[in-house]
Amino acid sequence: MVMYAFNHSIISKGKGQNAVAKSAYNSASKVKDYKEDNIKDYSNKSCDYSIILTQDHVPEEYKDREFLWNKVHETEKRKDSQLAREIILSLPNEFDREDNIELATDFANTLKDEGMIVDLNIHKLESNNPHSHLLCTLRGIDENGEFEPKRKGNDFIRDWNTKEKNIEWRKRWADIQNKHLEKHGFQERVSHLSYKEQGVELEPTKTEGWLDRKYQKQTGNLSNTAKHNREIKRRNKEKIEGIYTTRKEINPYDYISKEQAKDLSTISKQLNVYISPKNLMEKSNYIDDLSSKSLLISDEDKRDEQLEKIEKDSELVDSAKEIFKAQANHFFKDNYDEQKFNLSIDDKIYLTHYMIDNNVILDPNDFSNIINKKVEEEQLNSLQTILDGRDVTHETIEKEKAFFMNKLEVVLEKNNISIDEVENYDETDYKDNDFNKVLYYSSKLDKLAMADNILEQYYDNKISNLFGNNVENINAFKEITSAEEKKDIVDFIDFYGEERTLDVINNDEYSFRFNENERKEIIHNSNLVTEKMNSKFPTDRDNYIVNTVRKNMSEKYNIDVTNSNDIKFVYKEALMNEDDNINQVINDNESKAEKYNYQYKQTNFGDIHRGINSIVYSMNEIFKDRMTKYQNKQYKSKNHSKEKMQPRKNRRARGQGLT
Numbered sequence: 001m002v003m004y005a006f007n008h009s010i011i012s013k014g015k016g017q018n019a020v021a022k023s024a025y026n027s028a029s030k031v032k033d034y035k036e037d038n039i040k041d042y043s044n045k046s047c048d049y050s051i052i053l054t055q056d057h058v059p060e061e062y063k064d065r066e067f068l069w070n071k072v073h074e075t076e077k078r079k080d081s082q083l084a085r086e087i088i089l090s091l092p093n094e095f096d097r098e099d100n101i102e103l104a105t106d107f108a109n110t111l112k113d114e115g116m117i118v119d120l121n122i123h124k125l126e127s128n129n130p131h132s133h134l135l136c137t138l139r140g141i142d143e144n145g146e147f148e149p150k151r152k153g154n155d156f157i158r159d160w161n162t163k164e165k166n167i168e169w170r171k172r173w174a175d176i177q178n179k180h181l182e183k184h185g186f187q188e189r190v191s192h193l194s195y196k197e198q199g200v201e202l203e204p205t206k207t208e209g210w211l212d213r214k215y216q217k218q219t220g221n222l223s224n225t226a227k228h229n230r231e232i233k234r235r236n237k238e239k240i241e242g243i244y245t246t247r248k249e250i251n252p253y254d255y256i257s258k259e260q261a262k263d264l265s266t267i268s269k270q271l272n273v274y275i276s277p278k279n280l281m282e283k284s285n286y287i288d289d290l291s292s293k294s295l296l297i298s299d300e301d302k303r304d305e306q307l308e309k310i311e312k313d314s315e316l317v318d319s320a321k322e323i324f325k326a327q328a329n330h331f332f333k334d335n336y337d338e339q340k341f342n343l344s345i346d347d348k349i350y351l352t353h354y355m356i357d358n359n360v361i362l363d364p365n366d367f368s369n370i371i372n373k374k375v376e377e378e379q380l381n382s383l384q385t386i387l388d389g390r391d392v393t394h395e396t397i398e399k400e401k402a403f404f405m406n407k408l409e410v411v412l413e414k415n416n417i418s419i420d421e422v423e424n425y426d427e428t429d430y431k432d433n434d435f436n437k438v439l440y441y442s443s444k445l446d447k448l449a450m451a452d453n454i455l456e457q458y459y460d461n462k463i464s465n466l467f468g469n470n471v472e473n474i475n476a477f478k479e480i481t482s483a484e485e486k487k488d489i490v491d492f493i494d495f496y497g498e499e500r501t502l503d504v505i506n507n508d509e510y511s512f513r514f515n516e517n518e519r520k521e522i523i524h525n526s527n528l529v530t531e532k533m534n535s536k537f538p539t540d541r542d543n544y545i546v547n548t549v550r551k552n553m554s555e556k557y558n559i560d561v562t563n564s565n566d567i568k569f570v571y572k573e574a575l576m577n578e579d580d581n582i583n584q585v586i587n588d589n590e591s592k593a594e595k596y597n598y599q600y601k602q603t604n605f606g607d608i609h610r611g612i613n614s615i616v617y618s619m620n621e622i623f624k625d626r627m628t629k630y631q632n633k634q635y636k637s638k639n640h641s642k643e644k645m646q647p648r649k650n651r652r653a654r655g656q657g658l659t
Contacts, residue, residue, distance in 0.1 A: 004177070004190035005090030006170050011135075014080035019135070020069045022084065026050075026121040026133040027065060034070045049101050049122040049555050053112040059145040060517060062117055069119075072137060075147045084135050085160070087111075089173060091122070091130040094186060094358045100125055101558055102497065103180045104132040107173055115140035115158065167192075183499070185369035186360075203236060205229040255330040255352075260323045267316050275320050277350050278377060285385040287314050292443050295436040321349075328352040335361055343367070350374045372461060379458040386447045391564050394455060394483055401448050408441040459486035465498060466505070473627065480626045480635065488615045489622075495569040505623045510616050512573050518557060519574045525549045526561040526570075533562070572612045 011017045024031035024040035028047035031040045052063045061067045069084075076083055089107065091100040101122060108120045111134065119135040139147040140158065148157060159165050170192040178189045206225050222230065256264075268275045273283055291310050297303040328348040332341075341364065343351070354370050355362055362370070383392045390396050411434050412418065417425055422442070427435040460478060463486060467473045493501050496513060503509045514522065529549050532542040553561045560566050629635030 003090060004174060004192060005088070005131075006173050006192065007088040008166060008169070009086050010082050011084040011086055012080065012082045013076070013078070014082075017083065019072050019083040020066075022086065023065050023069045023119055023135055026119065026135055028121075029065070031066050031069065033073075035073055047121050047123055048097070048125040049104075049120075049558075051105070051120050051556060053105075053108055053118040053120060055112065055115070055117075055141065056515075057143065058117065058141045062141065065119065068117060068137075071147070075139070082138055085116075085138060087134040087136065087169070089132045089134070091125075091132060092177070092181070092186075093128045093130055094360065095130075095180075095184065097125045098558065099180070099184060100130050100132075103177065104134075106180070107176050108132075108134055110172060110176075111136055111169075114160070116160075117141070185366050203232045205232045255327045255334065255356075256323065260326070264320060264323055267320050271313060271316055277324060277346075277353050280317055280320055280324075281378060282381050283313070284317050285381055287317065289385050292440055295440040295443075296433075298433045324349045324353075331355070336364070339364065341367070343371075347371050347374070372465070376458065376461050379454050379461070383451055383454055383458065386451045392455065392458075393487060394452065397448055397451050397455065401445060404441050404444045404448065408438065408445070411437050411441070456483060456486070459483070459490050462490045462493060466493075466502060472631070476627050476630050477622070480630050481622060485618060485622060489619060491565050491568070492615060492619070494565050501619075504616055505619055508616075508620065510612065512577075514557065514570065514573060516574075516577060519570055519577075522553060522557060522559060522561065522570050523567075523574065525553055526567050529561050569612070576612060 011019050011022055018033065018036075018040075020031055020033045021040040025042045025045065026047065027050045028042055028045035029050075030043050032038070033040055052065060052068065054062050062071070072083055089104060091104060095103065104120060104122055108118045112118050116136040116138075120132060121135075122130065122132045124130050137147070138158075138160065139150060142148045150156060150158070174190050174192040181188060181190075206228055264275050271283060273279050287310055291307070294303055294306045294310065297306060325345050328345065328351075331352040332348055341348075347367075351362070351367060351370055380392065387396055387400060390400070409419070412422070415425075415430050415434055417429070422438065429435075430438065460474075463477065464474045467477070489501070492504075496504075500511075529546050532538065532546045535542055550561055553559055559570070626635055
């Protein structure tokens with residue numbers, strides 16, 4: 001169940017508290033306390049995401065946790081001084097890691113915009129209790145880079161300690177959370193009001209302290225307090241069902257037999273993959289691709305051995321799908337017995353696992369949003385398989401077509417066969433293993449021809465989310481845009497997110513995602529990872545560096561330094577800011593790639609120089625000018641123009657005696 005939680009407290013010397021220690025604990029790190037001359041070490045704890053948010057005018061050193069909180073202690077000299085404000089937010093366990101990071105950061109940024117420095121740390125993102133700690137300064141930073149006073153005369157400079165402000169923050173957190181719930185297709189909504197204020201009388205539970213948790217951990221049994229709370233929660237649950245009607249405690253084993261569960265476990269071990277609909281889809285695509293590649297194995301015994309293994313794996317995948325099919329039919333019969341849906345069995349399987357994993361019974365009106373996500377995953381995985389993990393773009397597809405066409409022509413020329421005559425020859429007409437090579441290259445070219453259409457559909461699906469359910473706008477958009485324009489928009493969405501993309505389209509509000517120092521750090525680490533990944537003889541240390549840097553950049557900036565789109569936009573932002581001095585870095589990287597004869601996979605240097613401004617301009621021109629004209633019948637798409645011009649061309653051709 002999506003629940004609202006907003007806990008607000010003040011860290012103060014009067015309570016014997018220490019802001020340096022608190023920040024170290026929240027961030028699971030080591031932070032030196034200058035006054036006590038010791039290290040506050042909580043690096044044995046766990047923190048999944050950490051960032052310090054400051055205003056643009058604040059000096060860079062305030063982003064250093066050690067500097068920041070020691071500076072606070074230096075400023076707050078009284079024995080009973082208030083040091084910091086801590087806000088703890090419960091995050092929806094229905095959201096994935098990235099969605100919860102975005103949600104917590106959205107709220108933290110509103111506090112930053114009010115003048116606070118916010119030390120944001122998020123814990124347990126992969127558990128059923130994700131939550132964030134926001135440690136906030138009680139003073140703003142003045143134009144000289146120093147903490148401003150708390151008072152001017154008898155009046156507080158900031159209104160942050162008022163009851164009204166606390167209520168405002170609580171409501172703001174509810175509003176932001178509801179906005180994100182709606183964005184991700186959930187029907188539930190939260191409220192900052194107490195149940196009593198909502199007209200629901202509930203019994204209070206008792207606080208479960210660390211002793212209760214310790215007792216449970218050591219004995220495996222619930223403490224008396226936990227038992228009391230479980231009964232209270234059961235009774236309260238009945239009272240709040242009128243508010244939260246879409247949640248349900250779902251036991252997956254209600255829809256699958258013990259024998260089927262055991263079979264899935266065996267299949268999982270044999271395929272060496274966790275069994276889920278998404279993983280089965282990826283495994284199925286991998287098996288299909290491996291089957292095609294086996295044609296290139298010249299040794300007949302090895303090829304037969306490979307094909308035998310492929311056939312066995314394929315049978316295991318089919319067996320798992322049959323179990324999922326039975327489970328999905330059982331689930332829908334149990335929960336939607338009287339309703340008829342126009343759903344494929346694959347859609348039912350995906351929806352069933354989505355609802356079981358998220359412990360929610362969806363309103364059928366929400367099915368389409370989840371199925372759209374499934375379609376996107378299938379399209380992207382299919383493209384990645386066809387392109388062997390290369391960047392998914394029309395340009396890559398064209399390069400692959402040219403590569404395999406060249407391979408095919410070489411083999412055919414060797415056997416004195418033209419492309420037009422391929423179908424007239426069988427295995428006996430080819431030398432060596434050339435017949436199988438022709439089969440493989442032809443199959444690859446067929447898949448690449450399909451890839452163009454799949455990619456176009458993938459772009460359409462991603463962009464259609466911007467329109468909601470407005471079919472008229474979706475169709476108009478498809479008519480007036482080229483594949484390249486769609487690619488630009490999808491790339492922009494992938495880097496900046498749907499919400500910021502909509503801000504650009506609706507309000508012309510574009511802003512950098514990273515500042516100068518952040519970009520320099522990201523680009524430096526991107527280049528480091530690229531060099532290590534492209535090393536001729538990578539060592540264990542190289543692999544360790546790659547994995548560590550990727551993890552650090554993901555946690556610190558929510559960015560993948562091996563993702564071509566992420567790095568491309570970081571370079572684009574750098575080019576827009578003259579202070580970054582990025583051109584020399586790009587030139588050096590291009591020279592290095594040429595010298596060592598490898599391609600910098602993360603960066604498409606040709607695309608980098610096309611600035612964000614031109615993409616933003618194009619988006620505004622499409623959505624505000626071109627779509628409006630098209631819907632008012634003042635604009636004709638290229639397709640319409642071709643249709644209009646064709647009769648004129650035919651008449652001209654007849655007049656010249658060409659037809």
